[in-house]
Amino acid sequence: MNNNTEDWLFEITPKNKFFSLNLKEVWQYRDLLFLFVKRDVITVYKQTVLGPLWYLIQPLFTSITFTIIFNNVAGIDTGSIPPFLFNLAGITVWNYFTACLNGTSDTFKSNAGIFGKVYFPRIITPLSVVLSNLIKFGIQFLIFIAFYIFYYFQGSDLKLNVLVMFFPLLIIIMGILGLGLGMIISSMVTKYRDFIYLVGFGIQLLMYLSAVMYPINLIKAKLPAYGWIVEYNPLAYIIETSRYLLLGFGEISVFGLIYTTVLTFAISVLGILVFNKTEKSFIDTV
Amino acid sequence: MKKDIILKAENISKQYRLGQVGTGTLSHDVNRWWHEIRGKENPYLKIGETNDRSTKGTSEYVWAIQDINFEVERGEVLGIIGKNGAGKSTLLKILSKVTAPTTGSIKSRGRIASLLEVGTGFHGEMTGRENIFLNGAILGMTKKEIASKLDEIIDFSGCERYIDTPVKRYSSGMTVRLAFAVAAFLEPEILVIDEVLAVGDAEFQKKAIGKMQDISKGQGRTVLFVSHNMAAVKSLCHRGIVLENGKVKFDGNIEHAVSYYLSGDSEIVNQKIFGSDHETEEFKLEKISINSQGKTIYDPLSENNVIELNTTIILKNQLNKNYHLTYHLYNEMGEALFSFSNGNEEYALNYGKNELVCIFPASFFQSGQYFLSLFFVKDRREAIFIENDIMSFTIVDGSRDLGVYMGREPGYIKPKFEWTIKNN
Numbered sequence: 001m002n003n004n005t006e007d008w009l010f011e012i013t014p015k016n017k018f019f020s021l022n023l024k025e026v027w028q029y030r031d032l033l034f035l036f037v038k039r040d041v042i043t044v045y046k047q048t049v050l051g052p053l054w055y056l057i058q059p060l061f062t063s064i065t066f067t068i069i070f071n072n073v074a075g076i077d078t079g080s081i082p083p084f085l086f087n088l089a090g091i092t093v094w095n096y097f098t099a100c101l102n103g104t105s106d107t108f109k110s111n112a113g114i115f116g117k118v119y120f121p122r123i124i125t126p127l128s129v130v131l132s133n134l135i136k137f138g139i140q141f142l143i144f145i146a147f148y149i150f151y152y153f154q155g156s157d158l159k160l161n162v163l164v165m166f167f168p169l170l171i172i173i174m175g176i177l178g179l180g181l182g183m184i185i186s187s188m189v190t191k192y193r194d195f196i197y198l199v200g201f202g203i204q205l206l207m208y209l210s211a212v213m214y215p216i217n218l219i220k221a222k223l224p225a226y227g228w229i230v231e232y233n234p235l236a237y238i239i240e241t242s243r244y245l246l247l248g249f250g251e252i253s254v255f256g257l258i259y260t261t262v263l264t265f266a267i268s269v270l271g272i273l274v275f276n277k278t279e280k281s282f283i284d285t286v
Numbered sequence: 287m288k289k290d291i292i293l294k295a296e297n298i299s300k301q302y303r304l305g306q307v308g309t310g311t312l313s314h315d316v317n318r319w320w321h322e323i324r325g326k327e328n329p330y331l332k333i334g335e336t337n338d339r340s341t342k343g344t345s346e347y348v349w350a351i352q353d354i355n356f357e358v359e360r361g362e363v364l365g366i367i368g369k370n371g372a373g374k375s376t377l378l379k380i381l382s383k384v385t386a387p388t389t390g391s392i393k394s395r396g397r398i399a400s401l402l403e404v405g406t407g408f409h410g411e412m413t414g415r416e417n418i419f420l421n422g423a424i425l426g427m428t429k430k431e432i433a434s435k436l437d438e439i440i441d442f443s444g445c446e447r448y449i450d451t452p453v454k455r456y457s458s459g460m461t462v463r464l465a466f467a468v469a470a471f472l473e474p475e476i477l478v479i480d481e482v483l484a485v486g487d488a489e490f491q492k493k494a495i496g497k498m499q500d501i502s503k504g505q506g507r508t509v510l511f512v513s514h515n516m517a518a519v520k521s522l523c524h525r526g527i528v529l530e531n532g533k534v535k536f537d538g539n540i541e542h543a544v545s546y547y548l549s550g551d552s553e554i555v556n557q558k559i560f561g562s563d564h565e566t567e568e569f570k571l572e573k574i575s576i577n578s579q580g581k582t583i584y585d586p587l588s589e590n591n592v593i594e595l596n597t598t599i600i601l602k603n604q605l606n607k608n609y610h611l612t613y614h615l616y617n618e619m620g621e622a623l624f625s626f627s628n629g630n631e632e633y634a635l636n637y638g639k640n641e642l643v644c645i646f647p648a649s650f651f652q653s654g655q656y657f658l659s660l661f662f663v664k665d666r667r668e669a670i671f672i673e674n675d676i677m678s679f680t681i682v683d684g685s686r687d688l689g690v691y692m693g694r695e696p697g698y699i700k701p702k703f704e705w706t707i708k709n710n
Contacts, residue, residue, distance in 0.1 A: 007395070008294075008393040008394060008395055009394055009395050009396060009397070010393075010394055011391055011392065011393045011394070012380065012381075012383060012386065012387065012391060012392040012393075012394075013386070013387075013391045014386050014387050014388055014389055014390070014391075028426075028428075029423070029426070031423045031427075031428050031429040032423035032424060034429075035419055035420045035423045035429075036420075038416075039409055039412065039416075039420060042411075042412070043409060043411040043412060046411045047411075114407045114424070115384065116379075116384055117384065117400075117407075118382065118384070118400060118407070118424055118425060119382055119383035119384055119400070120424060120426065191315075280385070280386035283379070283384055283385045284302060284385055
């Protein structure tokens with residue numbers, strides 16, 4: 001019988017290694033990840049009459065409101081693109097980000113019950129949020145496609161860019177960014193509940209800085225002194241580029257995309273770091 | 287043969303901050319971080335007191351558990367017992383990786399799965415079947431593993447009829463049955479179980495204990511079992527650890543661990559030796575002791591042993607007077623249960639040293655604490671010496687057959703009467 005001191009399967013110690021994303025372990029729990037996704041998707045609208053239609057109602061009504069306020073009243077010019085389609089594109093992509101951020105930022109707090117009882121790689125939970133929201137995004141994107149076809153046959157000047165095949169990549173970046181930020185915030189929420197409130201109204205403010213209902217060029221032209229705020233917002237680039245790929249509107253910024261990718265990578269690494277540090281002992285502070 | 291150690295805990299401690307975690311935390315965090323940067327020790331680790339819930343301490347940091355060391359062999363069933371707040375749950379939380387220890391480490395050669403509280407992660411909107419998969423996955427099973435055991439799990443839970451109904455429509459008992467059924471089919475090398483027997487009806491408890499027995503004996507897996515049910519602990523475990531104020535106070539044979547825990551202090555006082563204050567001109571009371579037949583006074587008194595009460599008394603009066611002893615037995619509430627004496631010619635006390643033994647048959651007492659009062663009676667009418675609560679003793683649960691009732695029967699004694707039966 002082996003009783004060497006070296007052949008332990010694992011060790012529970014006070015401190016984590018500085019950076020440890022145990023991918024092997026996450027892979028072992030992949031079934032749990034899919035079951036969480038399934039749970040999130042099938043239980044959200046149980047016992048509602050409209051069911052999954054709620055996924056569609058929210059972006060449609062927001063787009064209608066935006067079109068009335070920002071295009072008809074405020075007069076933001078969307079060129080040859082129907083303003084409604086312009087807004088729907090921005091809102092669909094933006095919604096994915098907020099859903100990811102909202103869903104992941106209270107990971108520890110809302111799962112304290114289950115985290116306090118049983119161990120599994122904690123990162124499964126935020127990952128499942130990002131994935132189940134991806135499905136929700138897919139449904140919302142279908143309605144966008146429907147309107148796209150509708151306007152196309154109405155004779156609108158819609159130019160689908162060849163680069164549209166890179167659109168999924170943009171969405172993945174968006175998801176990772178939401179995940180990274182969400183993990184950082186969720187870790188801080190365990191100790192300082194203030195961040196919950198910050199996220200609540202912060203997201204709303206952020207939308208106005210993310211070029212959701214206006215093109216980046218417009219803010220640069222109208223507010224040259226403050227335009228840089230939008231320019232340094234990676235979300236603005238993702239939304240602007242999405243519109244370029246889907247509608248052929250606006251412009252594509254290579255600098256912006258590189259900047260966004262690098263920043264997303266940095267934020268997600270930081271997120272994993274902070275998350276790992278927190279998951280070991282959050283149950284004592286939450 | 288070398289011992290096959292599957293789990294080893296070395297100097298585990300866990301510190302908690304008491305009171306409201308509020309405004310003070312930021313400054314402590316900054317201070318801790320500042321020490322860490324300069325490579326110094328965490329300043330808040332030095333302070334801290336042992337965890338005694340009832341006394342008010344001066345420090346706001348306490349050690350929930352402190353310097354816990356133990357080893358568990360493969361296939362061993364270890365019982366962890368202790369009062370509320372002794373640190374059992376903290377220890378289990380560390381073992382199941384829910385929270386990290388402040389210092390020390392746990393090394394393991396097997397996968398640990400915990401059954402800390404059944405029903406964790408159930409989603410009310412999903413059906414029983416869907417929840418079996420979800421719960422199984424949370425506990426670390428793969429979809430394939432669960433699917434292969436699905437029928438057994440449903441069968442074990444006894445909820446077949448409701449299996450495609452949302453769990454929110456289940457009664458609480460059914461939820462527990464379903465949850466335990468999932469957990470029972472887990473196959474980790476080390477299983478941590480905390481108080482699962484507190485739920486469910488008698489029939490299900492029977493099933494649950496039987497299953498746990500299967501797991502440990504039949505499949506040779508290691509089980510760490512925490513419970514306040516001493517009968518269950520004694521029946522399932524081989525070895526016991528007693529935690530008190532966050533420290534290991536006793537580690538050894540389960541019988542001793544249980545009686546150590548019940549007696550509440552380090553010595554089992556089943557013997558009293560008396561001095562001159564129990565001496566008169568007529569007699570001298572030397573010693574009273576109580577023990578299980580064939581065992582020493584240091585062994586616990588188990589409900590299913592024959593129990594002997596020994597009294598040593600010296601008579602100094604040569605005159606042929608008639609002396610005898612009467613004991614009154616009281617329960618822990620101070621209620622008199624019955625009296626008994628050697629007031630019979632056959633066992634009359636003689637001049638000189640008398641060693642009297644009173645034998646209680648096996649399974650006479652229920653578990654609990656008892657008190658004896660002694661009356662020394664002359665000529666069957668005059669008590670020349672009376673002492674209340676001269677001796678106390680504790681009867682502990684004996685191990686029982688698996689699958690039988692583990693709780694305590696009502697009352698204090700359970701005499702065995704003669705029965706007759708006629709079959710026509």
